[in-house]
Amino acid sequence: MAYKRQIDRLPIIPAGAREQNVTCHYCIVGCGYRAYTWPVNRQGSAQSNWSGEDLSQQQPMETDAWYAPSMYNVVKQNGQDVHLVIKPDHDCVVNAGLGSVRGARMAENRRSDIYGTQQQRLTDPLVWRYGTWQPTTWDDALDLVARVTARVIDKENEDDLFVSMFDHGGSAGGYENTWGTGKLYFGSMKVKHCRIHNRPAYNSEVHSSRDMGVDELNYGYGDYEVTDTIFLVGANPIETQTNLFLNHMMPGMRSGARVLVVDPRRTVTINACEEVAGAENVLHLQINSGTDLALFNALFTHIADQGWVDADFIAKSTFAEGIAVPEDEAHPANLGSFEAAREACRISTAEAAEICGVAEADIVKAAEWIARPKDDGSRRKCVTAYEKGIIWGNDNYRTIGALLNIALATGNVGREGGGCCRLGGHQEGYYRPSDAHVGRPAPYIDQLLIAGRGKVHHIWANDHYKTTLNASAFKREYNRRTNMVKEAMDARAGATREEMVDAIVAAINAGGLFSVNVDIIHSQIGQQAHVILPAVESGEMNLTSMNGERRLRLTEKYMDGPGQALPDCLIAARLANALERVLREEGRNDYADQFKGYDWQTEEDAFMDGYHQGNPEVTYERLRTMGNNGVQEPVKGFENGQLVGTPRLYEDGVFTRHGREDGKALFMAGGWRGLEAPGKAQQKANHRFLINNGRSNINWQNWFLDQDNDFVSDRFPLPYLQINPEDAAELGLKNGDMAEVYNDVGATQAMVYIEPTARRNETFMLFGAPSGTQGNVINAGTNTLILPNYKQTWANIRKIADASPATAKLSFKSWEVEL
Amino acid sequence: MKCNKLVDVGRRQFLRGGVMSAAGAAAATIVAPAPAKAQSLARVDYPSNRLANLSELKPNEPMDIAYPDADSPGVLLKLGSAVEGGVGPDGDVVAFSVLCPHKGWQLSYNAGDKTLNCPGHFSRFDCEAGGQQTWGHATQNLPQFMLRIDDKGDIFAEGVDELIYGRLSNMLA
Ligand code: SF4
Ligand code: FES
Numbered sequence: 001m002a003y004k005r006q007i008d009r010l011p012i013i014p015a016g017a018r019e020q021n022v023t024c025h026y027c028i029v030g031c032g033y034r035a036y037t038w039p040v041n042r043q044g045s046a047q048s049n050w051s052g053e054d055l056s057q058q059q060p061m062e063t064d065a066w067y068a069p070s071m072y073n074v075v076k077q078n079g080q081d082v083h084l085v086i087k088p089d090h091d092c093v094v095n096a097g098l099g100s101v102r103g104a105r106m107a108e109n110r111r112s113d114i115y116g117t118q119q120q121r122l123t124d125p126l127v128w129r130y131g132t133w134q135p136t137t138w139d140d141a142l143d144l145v146a147r148v149t150a151r152v153i154d155k156e157n158e159d160d161l162f163v164s165m166f167d168h169g170g171s172a173g174g175y176e177n178t179w180g181t182g183k184l185y186f187g188s189m190k191v192k193h194c195r196i197h198n199r200p201a202y203n204s205e206v207h208s209s210r211d212m213g214v215d216e217l218n219y220g221y222g223d224y225e226v227t228d229t230i231f232l233v234g235a236n237p238i239e240t241q242t243n244l245f246l247n248h249m250m251p252g253m254r255s256g257a258r259v260l261v262v263d264p265r266r267t268v269t270i271n272a273c274e275e276v277a278g279a280e281n282v283l284h285l286q287i288n289s290g291t292d293l294a295l296f297n298a299l300f301t302h303i304a305d306q307g308w309v310d311a312d313f314i315a316k317s318t319f320a321e322g323i324a325v326p327e328d329e330a331h332p333a334n335l336g337s338f339e340a341a342r343e344a345c346r347i348s349t350a351e352a353a354e355i356c357g358v359a360e361a362d363i364v365k366a367a368e369w370i371a372r373p374k375d376d377g378s379r380r381k382c383v384t385a386y387e388k389g390i391i392w393g394n395d396n397y398r399t400i401g402a403l404l405n406i407a408l409a410t411g412n413v414g415r416e417g418g419g420c421c422r423l424g425g426h427q428e429g430y431y432r433p434s435d436a437h438v439g440r441p442a443p444y445i446d447q448l449l450i451a452g453r454g455k456v457h458h459i460w461a462n463d464h465y466k467t468t469l470n471a472s473a474f475k476r477e478y479n480r481r482t483n484m485v486k487e488a489m490d491a492r493a494g495a496t497r498e499e500m501v502d503a504i505v506a507a508i509n510a511g512g513l514f515s516v517n518v519d520i521i522h523s524q525i526g527q528q529a530h531v532i533l534p535a536v537e538s539g540e541m542n543l544t545s546m547n548g549e550r551r552l553r554l555t556e557k558y559m560d561g562p563g564q565a566l567p568d569c570l571i572a573a574r575l576a577n578a579l580e581r582v583l584r585e586e587g588r589n590d591y592a593d594q595f596k597g598y599d600w601q602t603e604e605d606a607f608m609d610g611y612h613q614g615n616p617e618v619t620y621e622r623l624r625t626m627g628n629n630g631v632q633e634p635v636k637g638f639e640n641g642q643l644v645g646t647p648r649l650y651e652d653g654v655f656t657r658h659g660r661e662d663g664k665a666l667f668m669a670g671g672w673r674g675l676e677a678p679g680k681a682q683q684k685a686n687h688r689f690l691i692n693n694g695r696s697n698i699n700w701q702n703w704f705l706d707q708d709n710d711f712v713s714d715r716f717p718l719p720y721l722q723i724n725p726e727d728a729a730e731l732g733l734k735n736g737d738m739a740e741v742y743n744d745v746g747a748t749q750a751m752v753y754i755e756p757t758a759r760r761n762e763t764f765m766l767f768g769a770p771s772g773t774q775g776n777v778i779n780a781g782t783n784t785l786i787l788p789n790y791k792q793t794w795a796n797i798r799k800i801a802d803a804s805p806a807t808a809k810l811s812f813k814s815w816e817v818e819l
Numbered sequence: 820m821k822c823n824k825l826v827d828v829g830r831r832q833f834l835r836g837g838v839m840s841a842a843g844a845a846a847a848t849i850v851a852p853a854p855a856k857a858q859s860l861a862r863v864d865y866p867s868n869r870l871a872n873l874s875e876l877k878p879n880e881p882m883d884i885a886y887p888d889a890d891s892p893g894v895l896l897k898l899g900s901a902v903e904g905g906v907g908p909d910g911d912v913v914a915f916s917v918l919c920p921h922k923g924w925q926l927s928y929n930a931g932d933k934t935l936n937c938p939g940h941f942s943r944f945d946c947e948a949g950g951q952q953t954w955g956h957a958t959q960n961l962p963q964f965m966l967r968i969d970d971k972g973d974i975f976a977e978g979v980d981e982l983i984y985g986r987l988s989n990m991l992a
Contacts, residue, residue: 001903002951002960004980008863009988046992056992058890059985061923061939066985068920070958098922098940104958238941242956246940268954272941697956711958715951809903811945815954817936818929818943 001809003714007069011083012055014044020556021628022086023545024103025170025538026700028424029244030547031103032092032628035539035558036085037077064090064097070105070711074114075559081114084559086539092628094221094547100242102700105712109705110539111562120521120708122534123563131490133532138564138574145458145516145531146578147501152455152508153189155591162445162454163194164462169429169545172461172520172537172568176544176603179610180569181460182432184576188594190437193445193454197462198425200446200469201786202438205391206422208401211325211335212408213655213665217428219383219419220549220632220647224252227417229369229382230259233292233403234389234791236267239697241387241423244548245269253277260366263389264289265692265722265764266757271816283366287356289690289762290394290680290792294672296402297345298352299367303409304342308371310379310411314338317653318408319664330440332397332784333670341405341667355672371410381417382410388694389791391422395676396787401668408665414650421548425701429545431611441785446470450477455508457515460568461535465524466702467768469788471775472746482528484512489530504530518571521704524770535568536561541603543567544611544623546633550646553630554623569606573598617643677789678781687743687794689727690762693774694791696720702768717806719769721750723797724758735812736803741765743795746776751807756814763797863990865978870895870914873907873972881928884914886964886976887990891983892917892925893964895974898933902947906966906974914964914976915950918984920957935961962989 017038024031036050046056051065059065067087075084086107090097111118125141126133152160165181166173185191194202206216224230225248237245250272253259258281259273266284273282287295303309323336334344349367353360370382384407390399407413407420446468448454465475488507492500508514517529520537538545540561546552561567566574576598583592600606604620612618617638623630625641632645654663675681684690698715699706706712721739733739737752749772750765758764767774767790777795782788870884878899885892893916901910917926917935924939928946934953935944942955950961965978979989 002945002949004949004960004963005982006862006980007982008979008990010982012987055987058991059923061918061925061985063923063985066923066987068958069982099956099958101952101956101958104956108958246956268941275941697954711960809948811948811951811953813932813934813943813945813953815943817941818931818934819927819936819938 003710005069010067010069010072012044012046013050013085014038014042015048015050017050020558021554021624022106022539022558023170023427023547023553023555023628024106025543025555026102027241028427028548029094029241030170030427030545030551030553031095031098031100031243032089032553033086033103033106034089034628035556036087037082037558040074040081040083043083062097068104070108071099073107073110073112073117075110075112077559079560082559084110089628094247094551095243096247098243098246101698102242105709106539109709110559118705118708121562122519122521122532122565124534125564126532128486128489128530130493138566141531141533142574142578143582144497144501145575146582147497148504148514149456149458150579150582150586151501151505154588155594158189158191159193160455161189161191161193162449162457163191163460164197164445164457164464165194165460166197166462167430168197168426170427170538172535173426174429174538174543174545175431175611176541176606177568178429179431180567180572180606183597183610184572186433186435186437188576192438193443193448194438195445195462198467199786199788200782201442201444202435203440203442203785203787205396205787206400207785208333208397208668209404209420210657211331211666212401212404212668213658213660214404214408214413214420215649215657216422217424217548217550218413218649219421221248223383223417223419223648224248224257225255227252227257227381227383229380230257231370231382231384232259232269233262233384233386234391234393235385235387235423236263236269236694237385237423238269238272239267240425240695241548242697244423245272250276253281258282258369260369261285262287262292262295264690264762268815275817275819283362283369285356285358285362285366286759287358289692290675291356292390292393293395293399293402293670294347294352294355295363296399296406297347297672298349298363299370300402300405300409301342301346302349302364302367303371303406306367306372308367308373309409313411313653314409317655317665319662319666323669324666330785333401333668335401335666336669338409338667341669344669344671345402345405347672370406379411381415382407382412383418384412384420385423387423388425392788392790394680394783394789394792395673396783396789397785398668398670398673401670405667408667413665414648414653416648419648424548427545427547431614444782444786446474447780449513450474452481452511454513457513458518459516459525459529460518461520463523463525463702463704466770466773467775469775469778469782469790470745470780471773471778473780478513478525478528481511481513482515482530484510485514485530488512518568520565523704533571534563534565535571536565540565541567542620543603544607550633551630552618552623552633552635552645553626553628554620556624567603567606569603570600573600573606675792677783677792679779680781680789680792683744683779683794684792687796688761689795689797691741691774691777691793691795692762692764692791693767693793694764695768696766699766699769703770707770715810716751716766717771718749718751719766719772719774720753721797722753722755722758722764724760724762725754725756727760728752728754731797731799733799734803736807736810737799738801738804740798740800741777741795742798743777743793745779748772748774748776749800753812863988865990867967867975867977870974870976873912873968873974876912879930879933884976886914887979890991891986894928894935896928896946898947904949904963907968912966912968912974913946914966915944915946916962916964916979916983920959920961920981920984921955923984
């Protein structure tokens with residue numbers, strides 16, 4: 001039987017309960033929620049409660065006067081147990097009261113000592129001692145980290161310190177925490193061997209858009225509601241940007257927008273678009289995996305040849321003559337004028353149809369939907385949205401640029417109903433000193449670690465074990481190197497701190513690696529850590545982030561963090577304090593001075609030291625006033641008690657993201673060149689199945705909280721592998737069976753989910769699962785600029801076990817609604 | 820059988836006017852005194868309500884019911900093959916709330932694959948897997964009504980295993 005909570009009533013929020021602003025800390029959409037807290041010994045009644053409604057009556061659909069059990073918990077606030085309800089905010093323009101299967105579980109996914117939820121959360125710093133992790137104090141743990149770290153860095157060279165650090169907003173990211181970590185590693189130090197939470201280097205996911213002058217988040221969500229065509233590429237928004245789809249794209253379709261989807265898989269988004277817009281208004285270009293570039297170049301060529309371009313816009317706002325940025329190691333294609341791009345990208349619709357495996361007529365139709373002027377000659381508005389399908393797909397740089405070419409040529413950037421944007425994963429919240437010292441292409445950190453480089457590794461909320469590519473090799477080598485240090489520490493149990501540091505340093509000099517893990521849970525890579533430092537999340541601290549339309553909000557702290565856990569910015573500050581102290585003790589005063597300036601007591605101090613310095617209008621107090629609707633960045637001023645923002649970028653037609661003084665956007669002159677990343681073409685030739693991969697709506701990121709959520713783990717105890725019914729029959733696979741996916745670089749496991757719409761020899765596996773790492777079978781080859789290519793992966797499949805009791809009982813029916 | 824797609828706006832207004840009318844078919848349910856039972860969880864007391872007689876059910880044809888009161892519409896189903904949690908001689912009789920636990924739109928039954936589908940935002944629930952959300956936005960599986968069948972074939976509902984949409988207590992006070 002499906003998991004049921006057996007909850008048949010909930011405490012009622014009393015009138016006068018404390019109310020605070022919350023932005024959902026999961027996906028990029030950043031839906032508004034309200035957190036209600038009140039003392040455990042009180043509650044409202046049916047007649048007297050927060051809502052003003054008579055709750056002895058059944059409430060109607062879409063009511064504001066109901067909350068699900070998943071929106072309720074009992075947590076600590078200032079040391080006291082309080083009731084907590086976190087429910088969607090009906091007054092927030094982002095979501096208008098809608099929750100999603102992720103966000104509406106925020107309350108349930110808080111640590112509660114009363115209800116026992118999220119007992120996996122870390123409460124104390126842990127140090128590897130006596131053969132396991134022992135709880136200790138911040139001072140003790142940070143002293144060890146600082147002493148070992150100080151032994152491998154000096155003023156002139158910090159290359160032996162490797163750092164993996166998140167760069168996102170929401171969750172435990174945000175402007176406070178990216179600044180805290182950024183100031184430490186890019187301000188006090190100039191660490192060059194660093195990477196980001198979801199990729200093996202410190203680089204942009206959308207270099208080409210920025211190099212062309214266009215920030216990747218340039219529209220407002222309202223643009224979907226007033227457009228003629230919604231062009232979705234490698235994106236599945238009903239699952240992964242849910243309320244953007246429900247609250248903005250759906251109204252757009254209801255007002256007549258058509259939808260164009262480029263994806264090798266028929267996603268549930270496509271089904272939903274057909275329901276809303278009518279199948280005749282939805283065109284799915286189901287291309288061969290990794291051929292997007294050929295398609296976009298053909299669309300661009302056809303649109304230009306037909307003259308369906310915005311000549312005024314091209315003349316006024318884009319670079320006119322030849323090549324502006326020549327191709328080199330840091331720029332994997334020429335960038336320049338519209339005509340230069342036409343020449344380099346030229347490919348016929350017939351040729352593209354052949355490469356992409358779609359009908360030529362569909363490519364022509366797509367071009368018409370995007371760009372053919374309306375009968376009265378007016379511009380057809382088209383909003384373009386892309387995500388991991390091309391970000392983590394073949395030839396990232398050229399492909400994203402080719403898509404942006406189409407939007408620029410048709411004047412669809414900076415205009416109502418336009419925009420060419422990534423959809424995003426996490427929210428954003430990046431404020432750090434320059435990363436220019438890292439270089440471009442940036443160092444490939446995971447490969448360097450595999451090759452034995454690095455001596456100390458600081459990890460901030462990254463779980464390479466679940467989410468990196470070439471994960472089989474990475475885990476093998478990382479286990480070996482960190483175990484060397486564990487063994488050295490075990491051999492010196494009872495030693496003084498000084499002796500222990502010597503023993504650790506001896507082990508790392510012999511090829512070992514000292515691993516420090518800052519996280520909210522004991523992660524998989526955290527199993528190899530020597531010191532584990534507990535962090536808090538959004539809501540357990542005040543935290544600022546912006547969403548996919550640059551909407552900046554403050555989530556207010558509504559509960560205590562678990563045990564001794566601290567905001568990442570304060571952990572970074574205390575680590576800086578410890579490094580300063582240790583360096584001074586060692587007589588390295590010049591270097592120690594670099595670690596001054598961290599006397600922050602609160603996350604607000606970190607915010608004022610960082611983001612506020614660059615954006616002096618913005619303070620916590622003002623953001624609190626702006627509530628869940630916040631302000632769209634960049635913030636331009638403060639008038640009549642309100643922050644003044646920017647609803648849409650580039651309305652003046654001046655493009656600046658590349659830093660060019662002329663303010664002209666550049667076109668991408670990059671032709672189609674097949675599967676670009678090393679090893680992909682061979683892997684494809686040698687294995688039967690495409691192992692396409694990505695997210696589901698129910699599992700947030702690498703399941704770090706969801707792995708301890710009964711509702712979610714009941715639905716998907718293992719990552720699913722969607723497979724065509726005939727393929728499954730040939731391999732003797734039934735629903736719920738455990739399959740092994742294996743190839744030249746590794747192996748992993750997944751649960752068979754037979755999907756009639758899956759094409760022959762093309763599967764889709766859920767990414768980031770703790771119980772089957774998809775990255776085990778992704779090879780090490782990256783696209784130019786060290787952009788990982790997760791999507792183009794091929795492997796073979798075999799059965800390893802029948803359905804288990806956990807999987808046999810599940811629903812394996814179609815996800816496509818039938819009304 | 821397949822239920823017709825409803826016009827969104829009309830549906831909205833219909834339900835905003837009160838869920839009462841949606842449960843009209845349930846007016847005939849008989850409210851019997853609840854049999855005494857042990858309360859292991861601190862649960863509300865549910866009535867034992869007669870929903871129908873087995874003889875009235877046709878395989879894979881949904882019957883409109885309401886439980887635990889007329890304002891909580893549901894569906895009674897004889898699925899045609901045994902399922903976990905099913906009652907009756909064939910182990911195939913189940914009943915569910917039809918208020919979508921996402922935002923309370925009313926679900927429609929798809930006899931083709933025995934699922935309940937939501938016109939609001941396209942969630943779907945599997946009637947053969949205890950109301951598990953096959954795909955969707957709700958943060959709970961579909962509330963299922965616990966059933967008992969007596970010697971005469973009368974089907975009684977006697978409990979609910981999840982919170983019903985639109986009420987903070989399954990038994991309205
Ligand atoms: S759509 Fe995204 S931001 Fe909104 S509630 Fe869901 S997870 Fe949170
Ligand atoms: S109300 Fe059913 S999916 Fe939203």
